Amino acid sequence: MSLKRKRVFLLVSFLTPLIIAFIFLILFLTAEDPPVEVINRSQAAIGAAKDADAENYASRLLVAAESSHQMALDEWKYQNELVAYNRDFAKMRQHSDDATEKAGLAVTMAQHVKDSLKLVLIDQLKTVKHKVEHFDAYYAHLPLKKSTRQNFTTAKMRYTESKEAYDRGAYKDVSINLDLASKLITKSVKEAHTFLSDYFTDLNKWKNWAEETIGWTRQNNSTAIIVDKFAHKCYVYRNGKIKKEFEAELGPNWIGTKQYRGDKATPEGKYHVTVKKHGSKTKYYKALLINYPNEDDKARYNKNIKNGQIPKRGIGNLIEIHGDGGKGINWTDGCVALTNKEMDELYDMVKVGTPVTIVGSLRSLKEINGI
Numbered sequence: 124m125s126l127k128r129k130r131v132f133l134l135v136s137f138l139t140p141l142i143i144a145f146i147f148l149i150l151f152l153t154a155e156d157p158p159v160e161v162i163n164r165s166q167a168a169i170g171a172a173k174d175a176d177a178e179n180y181a182s183r184l185l186v187a188a189e190s191s192h193q194m195a196l197d198e199w200k201y202q203n204e205l206v207a208y209n210r211d212f213a214k215m216r217q218h219s220d221d222a223t224e225k226a227g228l229a230v231t232m233a234q235h236v237k238d239s240l241k242l243v244l245i246d247q248l249k250t251v252k253h254k255v256e257h258f259d260a261y262y263a264h265l266p267l268k269k270s271t272r273q274n275f276t277t278a279k280m281r282y283t284e285s286k287e288a289y290d291r292g293a294y295k296d297v298s299i300n301l302d303l304a305s306k307l308i309t310k311s312v313k314e315a316h317t318f319l320s321d322y323f324t325d326l327n328k329w330k331n332w333a334e335e336t337i338g339w340t341r342q343n344n345s346t347a348i349i350v351d352k353f354a355h356k357c358y359v360y361r362n363g364k365i366k367k368e369f370e371a372e373l374g375p376n377w378i379g380t381k382q383y384r385g386d387k388a389t390p391e392g393k394y395h396v397t398v399k400k401h402g403s404k405t406k407y408y409k410a411l412l413i414n415y416p417n418e419d420d421k422a423r424y425n426k427n428i429k430n431g432q433i434p435k436r437g438i439g440n441l442i443e444i445h446g447d448g449g450k451g452i453n454w455t456d457g458c459v460a461l462t463n464k465e466m467d468e469l470y471d472m473v474k475v476g477t478p479v480t481i482v483g484s485l486r487s488l489k490e491i492n493g494i
Contacts, residue, residue, distance in 0.1 A: 158212050161219040162199065165192045168226035177229035179295045180236040184229035191222035240294040247301055248289060251282050254308045261492040262315035266376045266453075271314045278307035319488055322378055325391075329482035332393055336480040337363055346477055348444070348469070350459055352377050352389060353484035353491065357444065357459060359472055367472065369465045372448045374457040378483075381415070381457050382427060384439035389457050390415050394479045399470065400443075408446030408463045409470045413479050415442035444469065444479065 169188050177185040195218035202210045258275055281304035288296035333349055340347045341363030349358045352373055359367040373389040374381075381390035398412040416424065416438045424438045439457065448460030459481070461469060484491070 158216055158219070161216050162192075162195060165195065165219040165222035165226065168223040172226040172229040172233070175230045175233045176237065176292075177226075177233040179233075180240075181229040181232035184225050184232060188222045188225035188229060191218045191225060195219035195222060237292070237294055240298065241289075244285075244289060244294060244297050244301065247305065248282075248286060248297075251278075251285075251301060251305050251308060254305075254312055255279050255282055257492075258308060258312055258315065262312070262319075265315065265318070266378050267315055267318060271311050271318075274307045274314075275311040278304045278311060281307070318378070322483060323488045325483055326487055329391070329484060332480050332482055333485055336360070336393065336478055339478060346473055348473065348477060348479045349485075350389075350444075350479070350481040351485045352391070352481065354486070357461060357469070359469065361472075367468060369461050369469065370448075372450060372455060372460040373453045374455050375453050377453055380423075380483075381420070381439060381442070382433050383424065383435075384437040385456075386439075387455075387457060389455070389459060389481065390420065390442055391481050391483055392417055392419055394442075394481065396473055396475050396477045396479060399473075399475060400445075401470070405443075405445060407443070407458075407460070409466045410443040410445035411470070411473065411477075411479070412441065412443050415440060 165188075169185070169192060172181070172185050172188060195215050198215040198218060199212070202212055202215065255275075255278065263275070281300040285297045285301040285304060288294070288300065336347045336349055337360050339345070340360045344362055346359060346361045346366075349360060350356070350371060351358065352371075355371050355373065357369040357371040358365050359369075374387040376386055376388040379388060380392070381388040392415070394413040394415055394417060396411045397414050400410040400412060401408075404410075420438065424433075427433045428435055442458055444459045444461065444466075446461060446463040446466035448466075449462035450460075454460070
């Protein structure tokens with residue numbers, strides 16, 4: 124019995140390590156492998172969400188997806204630190220699947236938001252474009268306040284940037300720039316229209332001046348000049364009818380009548396030719412000097428000086444209709460400039476004493492720009 128027991132003991136001693144090793148081998152062979160494909164899937168889903176601009180249009184969902192993905196990675200790291208047969212990747216799968224689902228929702232939401240923005244923004248772009256073009260057509264050539272012109276320039280630049288962003292599909296950038304462009308162009312149009320509306324309060328007076336001048340040519344079988352500043356036209360009337368029409372260039376501050384010396388404004392009123400100049404008598408090819416300031420100009424100047432509305436610089440003089448025009452801009456010191464060829468024609472049609480009536484406009488603001 125003693126020998127038999129010894130043999131059994133030896134056999135058990137020999138087999139026990141083998142059995143234990145076999146058990147461990149089975150555990151290692153049956154241990155769960157890390158679900159790498161699940162991590163790869165959630166990573167790919169997050170990449171797709173970023174490609175769909177979810178960072179801009181579904182940021183909360185994208186952040187949630189990235190957070191779940193990171194928790195999956197953290198769980199993977201934790202499980203890898205355990206003995207293989209003790210590992211459990213269930214939580215890792217759960218976090219990773221959650222990341223994949225949220226990333227997919229981010230793609231859907233981003234596309235929905237972009238499609239909605241696209242429809243809204245195209246209408247806003249059209250509205251702002253119309254306002255920019257309207258300002259360009261009716262107000263850009265006016266001597267507006269510096270701030271009004273700066274606002275318009277900024278609005279036009281922002282609109283251009285918005286259109287380029289829209290064409291790229293960067294709709295969030297469109298919204299930011301377009302909102303500012305819309306506010307600035309609306310403000311510019313309002314200020315410009317108010318500026319013009321205030322100016323055109325004298326329309327009836329201008330029309331009366333023109334009618335009186337035209338009537339005078341009819342009654343006296345004679346010639347007169349009428350300058351329409353807003354139209355930039357110089358008309359020659361004879362016997363109540365237009366005989367000639369010339370393009371006219373004025374002073375840079377041509378909106379409003381001349382107030383004082385050096386204001387670069389072309390006067391408004393009823394005048395007449397006092398001197399005809401040519402050759403060395405003028406530096407502008409040929410010139411017709413008019414009697415600015417007349418009595419109305421002097422009375423207005425004295426009143427404005429008394430009220431402190433203008434600087435005390437003198438009323439100015441030497442206002443002419445002269446040559447050297449054709450520059451395409453308003454450049455004179457307050458005179459009316461024609462091309463030399465047209466100045467030749469006008470010079471031969473008038474004489475000293477010929478009436479010269481200068482008005483702001485012969486047409487209403489509504490006739491000019493529909494407003």
